Amino acid sequence: MTLYTQQATNTRKTWLLMATFLVLVIALGWVISAAYHSPVILYFAVIFSLVMNVLGYWYSDKIVLKMAGARPVSRAEFFDLYTVTENLVITAGLPLPKIYVIDDPAPNAFATGRDKNHAVVVTTTGLLTALDRAELEGVIAHELSHIGNKDMLLSTVVVVMVGFIAILSNIFLRSGFRGGSRDNDNKAGGIVMIAGIILAILAPISATLIQLAISRKREFLADASGALLTRYPEGLASALQKIGAYNQPLKHANNAMAHLYISNPFGAKKLSGFSRLFLTHPPTEERIKILREM
Numbered sequence: 044m045t046l047y048t049q050q051a052t053n054t055r056k057t058w059l060l061m062a063t064f065l066v067l068v069i070a071l072g073w074v075i076s077a078a079y080h081s082p083v084i085l086y087f088a089v090i091f092s093l094v095m096n097v098l099g100y101w102y103s104d105k106i107v108l109k110m111a112g113a114r115p116v117s118r119a120e121f122f123d124l125y126t127v128t129e130n131l132v133i134t135a136g137l138p139l140p141k142i143y144v145i146d147d148p149a150p151n152a153f154a155t156g157r158d159k160n161h162a163v164v165v166t167t168t169g170l171l172t173a174l175d176r177a178e179l180e181g182v183i184a185h186e187l188s189h190i191g192n193k194d195m196l197l198s199t200v201v202v203v204m205v206g207f208i209a210i211l212s213n214i215f216l217r218s219g220f221r222g223g224s225r226d227n228d229n230k231a232g233g234i235v236m237i238a239g240i241i242l243a244i245l246a247p248i249s250a251t252l253i254q255l256a257i258s259r260k261r262e263f264l265a266d267a268s269g270a271l272l273t274r275y276p277e278g279l280a281s282a283l284q285k286i287g288a289y290n291q292p293l294k295h296a297n298n299a300m301a302h303l304y305i306s307n308p309f310g311a312k313k314l315s316g317f318s319r320l321f322l323t324h325p326p327t328e329e330r331i332k333i334l335r336e337m
Contacts, residue, residue, distance in 0.1 A: 069085070073133065085205070112147075112294065131187055131272060135184075137159050146167075151166075151181075152170055153304045181251050181281070185266060185272045186305065189261065262305075262324055263330070267333075280330075284327075292310045
């Protein structure tokens, strides 16, 4: 798959994700409205899903930056970060993104924004302290590759969608067991309630699986694209080695946006077997090995 076909694929995936979110929320709303005999709930679900799609597209980056505790910084405050980014965007043929920093000793970074003209690159202060210039170039090139590959919108929208699906499911599960339908003893009402509980449980699981599938594949592509951009794969490999060795989590780490970061924001973890299926990132050792074989 070429870079250009990957860009087109990510654009299609974004629209598919939004459509899936629309269907899931409406289905959940229909089941709840049937259980409670209230069509108003279904109308609310339709309106809610449409509004969330709009917010997810236009404001997901702002939501993510707020969740991460990121702040905008000036060229004077972080001169090396600015100059590295400026040099790389010229090579990549991209506009200069906004630059944000998270005040946190854990080394990590991510990119967000709906397109290359509204992109943001975020690093932690710990990353800037831990890496030398060549390693920092590798990390920034990786994040710029996410922007160039058009996958940061997809990844950012996932944060909002997964979070709200989980909230809606939790609300139904909490209220569903208390009852609310006048026909709870009715067989049909019981079937509807069971279907609602199953859907409420499966909806966040499905959303999480989508999140995981998107994340792991895009990291390998961004590693390769970033190495191509700097012409120095060892810079990113060395950076990943330092980042992966840090075992303390980010202060604002959360599951909804874990896949956005260049590395697991919960710190280094030794996982194997079945648990690897639920990783938001490919194993760091595997990424380093591929980079050093380039």
